[in-house]
Amino acid sequence: MAHHSDEPQVTVLPPNKEKIKHLWTVAGIMAAVTAVEFVIAFTMEAGHLKTSIFVVMTIVKAGYIVGEFMHLRYETKMLFWSILVPLVFIIWAIVVFVYEGQAIFPERI
Amino acid sequence: MAHSAAVVTAPGKSEWDGGVSPMGVSYGKLMMWFFLLSDAFTFSGLLITYGLVRSSNLAFVGDHSAFQFSTTYWPVPEKVFEAIPFFHGLEAPLVFVGLMTFILIMSSVTMVLAVDAGHRMDRKAVEKWMLWTIVGGIAFLSCQAWEWTHFIVGSDKATIMNVFNTKLGVWEELKIYGANLRVNQYGPPAFADFFFFITGFHGFHVFSGVLLNILIYYRTMTGYYDRRGHYEMVEKVGLYWHFVDLVWVFVFTFFYLV
Numbered sequence: 568m569a570h571h572s573d574e575p576q577v578t579v580l581p582p583n584k585e586k587i588k589h590l591w592t593v594a595g596i597m598a599a600v601t602a603v604e605f606v607i608a609f610t611m612e613a614g615h616l617k618t619s620i621f622v623v624m625t626i627v628k629a630g631y632i633v634g635e636f637m638h639l640r641y642e643t644k645m646l647f648w649s650i651l652v653p654l655v656f657i658i659w660a661i662v663v664f665v666y667e668g669q670a671i672f673p674e675r676i
Numbered sequence: 677m678a679h680s681a682a683v684v685t686a687p688g689k690s691e692w693d694g695g696v697s698p699m700g701v702s703y704g705k706l707m708m709w710f711f712l713l714s715d716a717f718t719f720s721g722l723l724i725t726y727g728l729v730r731s732s733n734l735a736f737v738g739d740h741s742a743f744q745f746s747t748t749y750w751p752v753p754e755k756v757f758e759a760i761p762f763f764h765g766l767e768a769p770l771v772f773v774g775l776m777t778f779i780l781i782m783s784s785v786t787m788v789l790a791v792d793a794g795h796r797m798d799r800k801a802v803e804k805w806m807l808w809t810i811v812g813g814i815a816f817l818s819c820q821a822w823e824w825t826h827f828i829v830g831s832d833k834a835t836i837m838n839v840f841n842t843k844l845g846v847w848e849e850l851k852i853y854g855a856n857l858r859v860n861q862y863g864p865p866a867f868a869d870f871f872f873f874i875t876g877f878h879g880f881h882v883f884s885g886v887l888l889n890i891l892i893y894y895r896t897m898t899g900y901y902d903r904r905g906h907y908e909m910v911e912k913v914g915l916y917w918h919f920v921d922l923v924w925v926f927v928f929t930f931f932y933l934v
Contacts, residue, residue, distance in 0.1 A: 577799070580797065590792070598781065625928075636788050637914075637915055643701075653713055657717065657720045657724075660724055664728045671732040674732075
């Protein structure tokens with residue numbers, strides 16, 4: 568670095584209106600999904616269908632957070648899959664524990 | 677710098693031979709991603725265990741309007757979390773936790789705007805959006821403090837639990853108000869244990885995030901990142917902050933909604 572001044576020369580770029588608008592659209596979608604979740608929470612009977620709908624909507628929201636807010640969608644393919652592939656272990660854990668849970672339930676009664 | 681999208685390699689050399697970032701991100705950002713991946717496993721472990729223990733307890737059967745607290749079956753979450761501040765006795769299921777969700781999502785949005793401002797080297801805008809993110813984080817923690825207090829103190833009506841008195845050899849009725857780690861008025865002891873542990877662990881993440889955000893705000897304010905030449909630190913802490921929001925989305929579904 569040539570200069571040792573405390574006030575470095577910084578070029579401030581103007582905001583990209585398209586990008587900002589896109590971010591607010593994503594935020595709007597998340598808010599809408601949450602609002603629908605509330606409607607379902609109060610109008611639907613509890614059961615497997617209701618739970619499944621909630622799980623799907625949660626994954627949609629998670630996709631938007633990770634893909635857009637955390638920018639993963641725009642990273643290189645290698646980074647994208649490095650983060651997503653290990654999540655298969657979580658799915659495996661769910662399968663295993665649900666299966667084991669069915670065995671635990673009769674034991675406790 | 678932060679974004680070297682196109683990877684150019686010399687002929688005969690692999691992009692893994694050094695000198696370039698094959699994944700197009702800096703070391704710090706990559707490590708933040710892998711840390712968050714490991715943290716995702718921790719939270720998954722907690723939530724899956726919650727599901728396991730819940731399904732190994734009796735579930736409440738029947739109409740939800742007839743639901744009453746009992747330590748013999750797992751509670752219906754919307755009957756537990758139905759209080760809002762300043763309106764004592766009003767039944768407003770999930771309203772307060774909905775507000776908390778809204779606050780956290782909004783603070784995630786302001787964080788993205790801070791990261792965007794950082795890309796543009798716009799110090800004033802980074803300061804503004806970081807400050808909003810900090811306000812959001814503190815608001816969320818305050819809500820959680822209120823919720824915990826309400827959960828611990830309990831409602832006006834006690835839940836009766838039959839306890840065997842080993843000294844006298846008789847069954848006695850025990851009145852339970854609120855919750856602690858041994859008993860709670862809402863359901864089986866494990867219910868409150870999971871509530872404290874899962875929301876507490878998440879709340880601790882939010883708390884750490886607020887501290888990091890304050891640090892970033894301070895360094896932005898003093899021109900630290902202008903001197904460094906880039907605002908990548910805002911991005912890294914931003915990743916962490918979004919992750920905290922992400923976890924809340926799952927906690928909200930699996931602890932409050934289902």
